[in-house]
Amino acid sequence: MSSQLYILTVNVNIGLQGGIDLPSAMSKLQTLLCSYPDATRCLHTYKVTGEAKVVAVFEVTNVIGLERMVSGIARVGNMDVTCKPIFPYRFFAEYLKVNGDVLLGKGENTLAGDKQGYWLEISVEYAGKSTSELLEIWSREAVAALTARSSGGHIELWKSVMERKVHMFIAMDPVELDKLSFELPIMKENGCNVNIQALAIHDLEDYCARISSDTM
Known part of the structure; x- marks a missing residue:
């Protein structure tokens, strides 16, 4: 099915x-x-x-x-x-003709370790650029994102159907994550048309187990 x-x-x-x-x-x-x-x-x-x-x-x-x-x-x-x-974002990357090696890699448990988890909603517009220019930029962005994931990054990625929006769950030091927002290809080449909403998250089951039992 x-x-x-x-x-x-x-x-x-x-x-x-x-x-x-x-x-x-x-x-x-x-x-x-x-x-x-x-x-x-x-x-x-x-x-x-x-x-x-x-x-x-x-x-x-x-x-x-x-x-x-x-x-x-x-x-x-x-x-x-x-x-x-x-x-899955990798299917979009296939459409962008990204190299197959980075498509096969699997990230680590998203919120493993002691790093803060985040939910990023990344919305992409392309005022002043053609569709082909946008896709070329996005192809380089996909390579960067999937390379980080296949290298063991705590990253999960999805694309919204029929929207220029990506959802990312990532566990990373907040200062390093903030730096990343300036270093990604899509930010360097199309930053004025990109909006990122970042929310801190933690595992719901863990929250339910700890909220009434942990001492401060």
Whole structure:
């Protein structure tokens, strides 16, 4: 059976609910996100640090399982859910005719080690450039990103379907990550047309396990 990848975000509307037990809500979300493993295989679940927000990536073989999961989320409380189709970035790199060697590499566990995790949403426009110029720049960008991943970087990458947007989960020192935002080919050659949103994240299951047990 064919499958489709989706990136799902859940925003808990704290102010609209007259107060909420956020750890309890997050624990329920964690359970719901993993409730239909035969239909919706959860690849990543992260809580946005300091926000009542969750981001997750799913491989869906039966969309009804996804719909039932979202229905369950709606019953937990006042929450906004978005669901966007995505696909692995390496497939886009193949379209850009990137060398096959970097396409085969696999990154390390995204949030392994002691480095901070981040969710980056990278939106690309190309005012002042032709489509062919954009694709040439993006090809060099894809080589840089996939080389870093195949070299053992803590990086996961997806492209939004029909959008010039890339989602990246990365674990990296924040100063080094900030430097990277100036050194990537797409920033050097098309930086005025690129918008990056960076949110700190940590593993949702780990959050649920620790939030009520860790001492300060």
